[in-house]
Amino acid sequence: RQRLYSRASAQKVARGIADELRLNLDLRADVSSLPVADRQLTAICRAVVHEARVIIMDEPTTALTHTEVERLFGLVETLRARGVGLVFVSHKLDEVLRIAQRVTILRSGRQVVTGPASGFTRQAIGEAMTGRAIREERIVSELPSDTPVVLHVERLTRPGAFEDVNFSVRKGEILGVTGLLGSGRTEIAEALFGVRPATSGTVTLDGEAVKLQSI
Numbered sequence: 001r002q003r004l005y006s007r008a009s010a011q012k013v014a015r016g017i018a019d020e021l022r023l024n025l026d027l028r029a030d031v032s033s034l035p036v037a038d039r040q041l042t043a044i045c046r047a048v049v050h051e052a053r054v055i056i057m058d059e060p061t062t063a064l065t066h067t068e069v070e071r072l073f074g075l076v077e078t079l080r081a082r083g084v085g086l087v088f089v090s091h092k093l094d095e096v097l098r099i100a101q102r103v104t105i106l107r108s109g110r111q112v113v114t115g116p117a118s119g120f121t122r123q124a125i126g127e128a129m130t131g132r133a134i135r136e137e138r139i140v141s142e143l144p145s146d147t148p149v150v151l152h153v154e155r156l157t158r159p160g161a162f163e164d165v166n167f168s169v170r171k172g173e174i175l176g177v178t179g180l181l182g183s184g185r186t187e188i189a190e191a192l193f194g195v196r197p198a199t200s201g202t203v204t205l206d207g208e209a210v211k212l213q214s215i
Contacts, residue, residue: 156201
């Protein structure tokens with residue numbers, strides 16, 4: 001049986017779902033043009049349109065800001081109130097303990113334990129995941145002011161990936177680079193390893209300028 005697509009009818013259905021879930025989405029935009037958070041919400045709306053009884057969310061907060069995560073969790077509560085079952089896959093323990101009712105822990109591809117979320121703590125989950133006791137403590141090592149710089153990056157740029165990146169790393173120091181998906185963090189690491197060299201800027205190693213053209 002042939003079915004004809006009606007844009008007006010589709011938008012009416014989409015608007016009804018978006019309003020019911022209290023979402024502010026541009027229903028006329030191409031999904032490819034939407035931010036990552038709105039793409040995820042659109043996918044959830046699509047599942048609701050098809051009357052999904054169970055929705056699996058695999059690391060849904062990885063590329064979201066704090067505000068976007070809060071919006072997603074609000075939607076999770078709305079879906080649960082509708083009777084939709086949710087499988088939330090995550091390695092962020094605070095999120096798991098916040099929204100889950102039951103927790104299942106895997107280690108090396110095997111199920112280790114399953115039980116009510118109220119029976120778990122961050123430490124208990126960490127021990128089940130790793131098979132050993134995890135001590136949560138923060139150790140700060142202060143470096144002497146005269147510690148030499150081993151790596152100095154100045155105005156490193158690759159158009160479309162990152163621009164005007166500057167930092168220094170001293171001997172014995174650990175520098176963490178983080179950001180949202182697509183922010184350029186991976187591309188910076190690739191440039192420093194010569195995988196995809198930067199087009200401009202300087203990299204100095206132990207006081208000598210180096211040219212990174214290949215691995």
